[in-house]
Amino acid sequence: MRNVLTIIGKELRSYFVSPVAYVVLTGFLLLGGWFFFNLLSRFSLLLTLYTQFQGGEAANRLNLNDYVIAPLMHNLSIILVILIPMITMRAYAEEKKSGTYELLLTSPVRTGELVLGKFLASFLFVWIMIGLTGVYPVILLAFGNPEVGVMVAGYLGLLLLATSFVAVGLLTSSFTENQIIAAVSGLVATLLLYIIGWPAETAGNVLGPLLRYLSVTEHFADMVKGLIDTRGLVYFASLIALALFLTQRSVESLRWR
Amino acid sequence: MIEVQHLTKRYGDLIAVSDISFGVAAGQILGFLGPNGSGKTTTMRVITGFLPATSGTVKVAGFDIFDDSFEVRKRIGYLPEHPPLYDDMTVTAYLRFVARIKGMPGAEIADALDRALTRCGLTTVADRVTGHLSKGFRQRVGLAQAIIHNPAVLVLDEPTIGLDPQQIIEIRALIKELAGTHTVILSTHILPEVAQVCEKVVIINAGRVVMEDILANLTQEQTLEDVFLRVIAQEEPHNDQLQGEVEETAG
Numbered sequence: 001m002r003n004v005l006t007i008i009g010k011e012l013r014s015y016f017v018s019p020v021a022y023v024v025l026t027g028f029l030l031l032g033g034w035f036f037f038n039l040l041s042r043f044s045l046l047l048t049l050y051t052q053f054q055g056g057e058a059a060n061r062l063n064l065n066d067y068v069i070a071p072l073m074h075n076l077s078i079i080l081v082i083l084i085p086m087i088t089m090r091a092y093a094e095e096k097k098s099g100t101y102e103l104l105l106t107s108p109v110r111t112g113e114l115v116l117g118k119f120l121a122s123f124l125f126v127w128i129m130i131g132l133t134g135v136y137p138v139i140l141l142a143f144g145n146p147e148v149g150v151m152v153a154g155y156l157g158l159l160l161l162a163t164s165f166v167a168v169g170l171l172t173s174s175f176t177e178n179q180i181i182a183a184v185s186g187l188v189a190t191l192l193l194y195i196i197g198w199p200a201e202t203a204g205n206v207l208g209p210l211l212r213y214l215s216v217t218e219h220f221a222d223m224v225k226g227l228i229d230t231r232g233l234v235y236f237a238s239l240i241a242l243a244l245f246l247t248q249r250s251v252e253s254l255r256w257r
Numbered sequence: 258m259i260e261v262q263h264l265t266k267r268y269g270d271l272i273a274v275s276d277i278s279f280g281v282a283a284g285q286i287l288g289f290l291g292p293n294g295s296g297k298t299t300t301m302r303v304i305t306g307f308l309p310a311t312s313g314t315v316k317v318a319g320f321d322i323f324d325d326s327f328e329v330r331k332r333i334g335y336l337p338e339h340p341p342l343y344d345d346m347t348v349t350a351y352l353r354f355v356a357r358i359k360g361m362p363g364a365e366i367a368d369a370l371d372r373a374l375t376r377c378g379l380t381t382v383a384d385r386v387t388g389h390l391s392k393g394f395r396q397r398v399g400l401a402q403a404i405i406h407n408p409a410v411l412v413l414d415e416p417t418i419g420l421d422p423q424q425i426i427e428i429r430a431l432i433k434e435l436a437g438t439h440t441v442i443l444s445t446h447i448l449p450e451v452a453q454v455c456e457k458v459v460i461i462n463a464g465r466v467v468m469e470d471i472l473a474n475l476t477q478e479q480t481l482e483d484v485f486l487r488v489i490a491q492e493e494p495h496n497d498q499l500q501g502e503v504e505e506t507a508g
Contacts, residue, residue, distance in 0.1 A: 002357070003357075003358060006354065006357045006358055007358075009354075010343075010346075010354050013346075013350075014343065014345055014346075017345050017346075018345050098339075098341070098342075098343075098344070099337055099338075099339040099340075099341045100341040100342070100343060101341075102302075102305075102307050102335070102337045102341050103335075103337075103341035103355065103358075103402070104358070105306070105307050106305040106306055106307050106330055106333065106335045107330060107355075107358045107359055107360075108327055108330040108331040108358075108359065108360050109358050110327070254307075254308070254309075255306070255309050255326065
């Protein structure tokens with residue numbers, strides 16, 4: 001446990017002493033703010049139009065959850081597909097390149113502790129990053145009346161999606177000593193998870209539901225709608241556990257290869 | 258303290274180390290000699306548990322490196338060929354991190370840190386970022402991380418490379434000081450270094466041990482340099498042949 005904490009400390013520190021953390025955080029918040037601003041102005045425009053042309057009736061159908069928060073969550077999830085592999089790419093690849101991997105693997109630290117420490121550090125960083133977007137719901141709550149439950153479910157979905165991507169990104173980083181390869185293969189893997197459900201409609205009765213179940217988007221979209229079911233939670237938990245297990249095997253493989 | 262038996266390491270088709278055996282007694286300093294590419298670094302990586310052996314066994318302090326890797330790793334300090342530094346950390350933060358992952362109790366770390374900084378002459382750069390240090394200082398930080406947790410066994414891969422003459426003398430003195438309480442394997446191709454520091458010498462060439470003896474025995478009749486050149490030449494008849502051919506063409 002102490003080793004896990006030591007690794008977390010070292011990893012978080014390296015995020016924040018290098019410009020990486022600040023560039024990523026600024027970029028993410030800039031894009032997030034841009035989405036939020038545009039969704040909100042569109043909402044305000046629709047509201048004006050609907051009240052003018054069809055009386056109060058149509059305007060009642062407009063709500064902040066469906067028109068601002070849900071699309072915001074989906075937009076942010078796409079940014080995460082791209083950003084998370086860039087956050088995790090250095091985790092193992094850089095250690096291998098700079099030779100510090102030799103220090104870590106010849107120290108009395110268990111592979112599981114190393115993998116867990118690195119995962120928790122990136123996980124904390126990404127949660128901080130997403131947590132900073134929490135200012136948007138607060139603004140909505142202050143000036144409107146969105147449904148809090150749906151919003152919380154949406155955020156939970158976003159955090160689970162991000163955590164799964166972190167686990168996958170760390171896995172691809174553990175395969176290589178080249179950060180570009182780690183980032184590109186991480187991006188391909190997370191993007192595939194994102195779009196694997198696309199052919200589900202035409203893929204038949206067996207493959208269709210399977211592809212849909214494998215797709216991150218499917219479970220994420222449910223949560224954004226406010227639906228938290230065990231299927232989705234089990235999906236995310238298994239994806240994270242599988243990626244961590246494979247990372248552990250990948251690091252350990254150096255010892256018996 | 259360290260027993261290497263019939264160790265072989267293959268990378269695919271390339272045989273890096275072939276059936277080598279040698280031992281180091283507790284408290285002894287072993288000079289591990291050989292030309293570039295002879296398998297020194299590979300052997301050291303196997304001893305420290307970084308790489309697995311293809312066949313053969315290594316025991317450190319009675320623990321098998323494959324079955325009890327964790328116990329071995331607790332007892333070893335290792336300076337790899339390139340000092341394993343995190344370039345964005347200060348020297349102090351880095352050494353503190355190393356002390357922690359080596360399993361030192363928190364209360365002892367402050368003292369160990371002071372001792373390592375003083376012994377390796379790092380007090381003036383303690384708060385500098387390692388990425389900005391010169392090669393000599395980086396090498397010394399590497400040495401400091403190997404000794405900070407006071408390990409029973411030290412594996413040092415070319416510890417004096419990149420140092421200036423003054424620093425080389427200091428580091429040699431430091432290594433000598435470690436003898437008796439620590440078992441040290443020191444790889445180098447600087448022969449006078451071995452003559453000054455080591456008690457025992459193992460020479461490897463093309464992945465095989467070609468000489469293993471106490472330094473005093475080796476240097477009774479010849480200088481270490483002569484011994485080294487002789488055993489290296491013996492192992493490589495092919496090289497001699499080649500040289501002969503070259504001379505013929507030249508003549």
